[in-house]
Amino acid sequence: MRVRGISWVGVKxxxxxxxxxxxxxxxxxxxxxxxxxxxxxxxxxxxxxxxFGPGAADPPGQFAAGKVVAGLLVDDIDEAIAELRAAGIALIGEKQGGDGYWWQHFRAPDGTVFELAEDAGHP
Known part of the structure; x- marks a missing residue:
């Protein structure tokens, strides 16, 4: 997996x-x-x-470990998910998205939640 940048930041x-x-x-x-x-x-x-305010519909577990989550931009989310699994990293839920934008939440070794993001519209 090669992270190309931070593509997304969510704030609860x-x-x-x-x-x-x-x-x-x-x-x-x-x-x-x-x-x-x-x-x-x-x-x-x-x-x-x-x-995301109190009434927003955010994905379950996304803000479980903190109020700010960063999305790491990758070229191939399925490949990156496979690498996380192989490394024993805990995924949160299933891959979500569509129309060229896909994301998958995961817990880093210290429990911090991050998101992988594949965004066909990102330069």
Missing amino acids: TDSYQSMRNFFADVAGMTPDHEDGDFTVFGLPGGDKLEI
Whole structure:
């Protein structure tokens, strides 16, 4: 597996509106998608920042070990998943996604949750 970068960061917060407004109004980021307690900010390089409020539907286990999760961009998610399994790394749930964007959560050796991401639209 070769990690090409950080493609995604997810933040779970009890202060959804203030966090959403901070990234939009102070950091100058434009929301690509908003739905209730959930906002996706797309960055010019193809990366994403997602804010999850208390009512957002986040994947089970995603924020179990912390309020911030980073997605590691890989070229072939199935190959990377196989390498994680071979190394004895615990996967969380099943691979999810579609339309060129796939993700798989896993626990690093210290229990920190990360996400593998394959994104056909990422440069």
